Amino acid sequence: MKTKFLIIILLMLNIKLSANENIGIDTKIFKNLRCLVCQGQTIAESNSDFAQTIKIVVRDKISRGSNEKEIYEFLSEKYGEWIVYKPKFNYINSFLWISPYIVLILGGYLIFKYFRKRRQ
Amino acid sequence: MLSNTGNILLIGSIASTFLIIYFAYQNIKVRSPQIKKNIIYLSFFQITFVISSFLLLIFAFVFSDFSLIAVYQNSHSAKPLFYKISGVWGNHEGSMLLWVNIMVLFSYLFFVFNNKTNSVLSLYTLIVQNILILGFLVFLISDSNPFFKILPIPIEGLGLNPILQDPALAIHPPLLYLGFVGSSIYFSAAVAAILSNSDGKNFALSIKKWVLISWSFQSLGIIVGSIWAYYELGWGGFWFWDPVENASLIPWFCMTALAHSVLVLEKRNYLYNWVLILSLITFISSVTGTFLVRSGILNSVHTFANDPSRGLYILIFLSLMILFSFIIFFKRRINDQFNLNPLSKETFILSNNWFMMFYLATVFVGTIYPIFTQVLYNTNISVGPPFYNQVIAPILIPFLIFMAVGPKIGWMKSKFISYKPFFVIIILSLLINFFISFFLKSYNLISNLIIVSSLFLILYSLKDFITNVKSNSYYNLASFFSHLGFGILILFIILNHNFSEEFDLNIKVGETKKIGNMEIKFNNLKIENRENYNAVIGDFNIQDFQRNYLKKLNPEIRVYENPQTLTFESAINTNFKQDIYLTMSNIDGSDFYNIKFQVKPFMLWIWFAAFLTASGGLVRVFLKK
Numbered sequence A: 001m002k003t004k005f006l007i008i009i010l011l012m013l014n015i016k017l018s019a020n021e022n023i024g025i026d027t028k029i030f031k032n033l034r035c036l037v038c039q040g041q042t043i044a045e046s047n048s049d050f051a052q053t054i055k056i057v058v059r060d061k062i063s064r065g066s067n068e069k070e071i072y073e074f075l076s077e078k079y080g081e082w083i084v085y086k087p088k089f090n091y092i093n094s095f096l097w098i099s100p101y102i103v104l105i106l107g108g109y110l111i112f113k114y115f116r117k118r119r120q
Numbered sequence B: 001m002l003s004n005t006g007n008i009l010l011i012g013s014i015a016s017t018f019l020i021i022y023f024a025y026q027n028i029k030v031r032s033p034q035i036k037k038n039i040i041y042l043s044f045f046q047i048t049f050v051i052s053s054f055l056l057l058i059f060a061f062v063f064s065d066f067s068l069i070a071v072y073q074n075s076h077s078a079k080p081l082f083y084k085i086s087g088v089w090g091n092h093e094g095s096m097l098l099w100v101n102i103m104v105l106f107s108y109l110f111f112v113f114n115n116k117t118n119s120v121l122s123l124y125t126l127i128v129q130n131i132l133i134l135g136f137l138v139f140l141i142s143d144s145n146p147f148f149k150i151l152p153i154p155i156e157g158l159g160l161n162p163i164l165q166d167p168a169l170a171i172h173p174p175l176l177y178l179g180f181v182g183s184s185i186y187f188s189a190a191v192a193a194i195l196s197n198s199d200g201k202n203f204a205l206s207i208k209k210w211v212l213i214s215w216s217f218q219s220l221g222i223i224v225g226s227i228w229a230y231y232e233l234g235w236g237g238f239w240f241w242d243p244v245e246n247a248s249l250i251p252w253f254c255m256t257a258l259a260h261s262v263l264v265l266e267k268r269n270y271l272y273n274w275v276l277i278l279s280l281i282t283f284i285s286s287v288t289g290t291f292l293v294r295s296g297i298l299n300s301v302h303t304f305a306n307d308p309s310r311g312l313y314i315l316i317f318l319s320l321m322i323l324f325s326f327i328i329f330f331k332r333r334i335n336d337q338f339n340l341n342p343l344s345k346e347t348f349i350l351s352n353n354w355f356m357m358f359y360l361a362t363v364f365v366g367t368i369y370p371i372f373t374q375v376l377y378n379t380n381i382s383v384g385p386p387f388y389n390q391v392i393a394p395i396l397i398p399f400l401i402f403m404a405v406g407p408k409i410g411w412m413k414s415k416f417i418s419y420k421p422f423f424v425i426i427i428l429s430l431l432i433n434f435f436i437s438f439f440l441k442s443y444n445l446i447s448n449l450i451i452v453s454s455l456f457l458i459l460y461s462l463k464d465f466i467t468n469v470k471s472n473s474y475y476n477l478a479s480f481f482s483h484l485g486f487g488i489l490i491l492f493i494i495l496n497h498n499f500s501e502e503f504d505l506n507i508k509v510g511e512t513k514k515i516g517n518m519e520i521k522f523n524n525l526k527i528e529n530r531e532n533y534n535a536v537i538g539d540f541n542i543q544d545f546q547r548n549y550l551k552k553l554n555p556e557i558r559v560y561e562n563p564q565t566l567t568f569e570s571a572i573n574t575n576f577k578q579d580i581y582l583t584m585s586n587i588d589g590s591d592f593y594n595i596k597f598q599v600k601p602f603m604l605w606i607w608f609a610a611f612l613t614a615s616g617g618l619v620r621v622f623l624k625k
Helices: A002-012 A025-032 A049-063 A068-079 A095-118 B002-031 B037-062 B069-072 B081-086 B093-114 B119-141 B167-180 B184-195 B199-234 B243-268 B274-292 B308-331 B345-377 B385-408 B419-440 B443-471 B477-499 B601-623
Strands: B501-507 B512-515 B517-530 B534-544 B550-552 B556-560 B565-569 B571-574 B578-586 B593-602
Touching: A025 A049, A025 B419, A025 B501, A049 A068, A049 B002, A095 B345, B002 B037, B002 B119, B002 B184, B002 B419, B037 B069, B037 B081, B037 B093, B037 B119, B069 B119, B081 B167, B093 B119, B093 B167, B093 B184, B093 B199, B119 B184, B119 B199, B119 B308, B167 B199, B167 B243, B167 B274, B184 B199, B184 B274, B184 B308, B199 B243, B199 B274, B243 B274, B243 B345, B274 B308, B274 B345, B345 B385, B419 B443, B443 B477, B477 B593, B477 B601, B501 B512, B501 B517, B517 B550, B517 B593, B534 B593, B550 B556, B550 B571, B550 B578, B556 B578, B565 B578, B578 B601
Parallel strands: none
Antiparallel strands: B501 B593, B512 B517, B517 B534, B534 B550, B534 B556, B556 B565, B571 B578, B578 B593
16 A cells, blocks of 8 residues: 555656756756856856857857766866866865755754653 | 034944943943933934934935045936935945944844843843944944045046946845844844843743844845846846855844744743854854955955955954854853653754754855865865755755644644645645646656645645634734745746746847747847936847747847946846746847847746745734734
8 A cells, every 4th residue: 555655656756857958958058157257157147258158169069969067077177166066076075065964964863862852 | 524424423323332331231230120211312312323324324325425435436426316325335335334223223122122121131232232333333434434535526426336226226235234234133132141141031032023023124135136136137047046145045044043943932941042042143144244245255246345454354353253252152051951842843943943054054065165175275166056956955845844834733742733634735736746747847856846845835834824714713824924935935936947948049130040939039229328328229029939929028238337337138028927038248249149038937926925935024023913
């Protein structure tokens, strides 16, 4: 009964695994890149010449069959990691990615601790 | 002349602040519960001085008195009246004066409302708050004085940054300031409560109202800023996780946590230490945010007034504030012991705080991490929307479920929420989600789960509301508005995220481009002279063959003279279903124009839901039975 119920629920979550198709892959990439000559704008938002150049480069790479990850890597090699808005998970950035979950677990533990006291 | 009057008023404010601290201290020393009349008079003088100086500055801006540097640098005689007034807080000096005004306003109101019921706590609060006010007044008069003169007197001003000349941005700073500067009053009250050994319940009762008021204004300020960013910055987004947005969000998380846990302190006398900590860090994080933004340490679209000496003053002030408040806190640690029943309102309120602290940690680490990597490893990294979305979105799912169930759980101990409605609503949410994704468009797992849980929150809140209206029992309308609003907000944000369509293309006058089922036609360009700028107006036809509509949109490029700036105005066609959004920009050395064309569903609903959420705090304070 329970498993059937779970299967039904899973079926009801009509999941699609591919990326959002309404937004072109180019726009998606532009949104994840920083315009280096602007004040906190993405390539997608910026009207600068730099943004126009990057847009041409990215579209060119896409037409040559590069995927998203390769494009990010190419650009961060050329301009530094500063250009991508999603920091890589590596040694330097590990604390950035992990610390929120440390807080989450710690908080949950603290609340749980007060339950335990009661049971004893 | 005007400059002298302004300075006299500021000196008057400083003098009255000094005297308030002195007399309040004397009053505490004699240990009489009676508050001396002169403190009440002095408070009245203080607020009169401070507000007069602010009105005087407004007067200077309205009549374009360029003998003041602040007016000369940020105003222009040809500017519309409304923007002359908003120019008062559109610069560092004026905004610091507004800051002091709000601190004094909250100080005054808190004192007036609390001095009869809780005289010792309100005297201590008055002292602490006025020490803070003094700190900011000294900063104002010495370093950021809006009444500094300029000689010889210029004939014309430099003008206000054109992107600040906008109705939403004119009211955005005062709203936001009422929020995070308002939080100073419960910072002061927390320090005062520790110093005066106030009992938890009294403390909770005296700050509750102010927490809710500041929370509502903070929310409104954030919403208005976000609406402005949406139509003015020209990229169609409304939240970018920009450092300055984060700086306003961090105090908001604290306030939200506080607005909930203060209820536990009031009703059950639990969590005293925790409520004190939250009260302290709300204002501390507000000032930290201001410091990071004003000093220009964080790279942001909002950075204005970069001046290292200002940053240094705020940094020293901030450090002292943190140091003293926490020394006081740890020295007189209040011991509170308590046990929680897993199924009680206390637990659910704590779980709200738990999620808030998670969001806060995420935003905080994301905002300051780039500074660390630069100092420690000499690498520049950017932490942007992909990081926040990925970390925060999944944790919204349990949060929304807890938020739905929480309000109906009783204090101390409760039988579990009846299973039947719980499952009926879950199934209903799953069904609705299924129909959306089946008939319209499917989306990823996290989006599915967030939509289901936000629908659950909406339906559950409505169910609670209807059963309560039927049985005619007491119902907390404030929490209903805020929780329902938040559910609708998240639902429409996720739908908007998944159903938005965006295109970026280059086009010449007279050209027609086809994208999908749509056609964009660039008819012509015209140039118009307006009040204080020239506008290059594009005339576009947007035709959708599938949904069968034709829309005319006119995005603009505005050329401002003083100061010389280009701004790009979006053209938006709004209805209940969707926004059609178009911006254009010129490309140097070519006939082509770069256009960004977007179809963004449910934008109106997002704003409505955000306002509904924000209204909760004010409903609680002003419509209380």
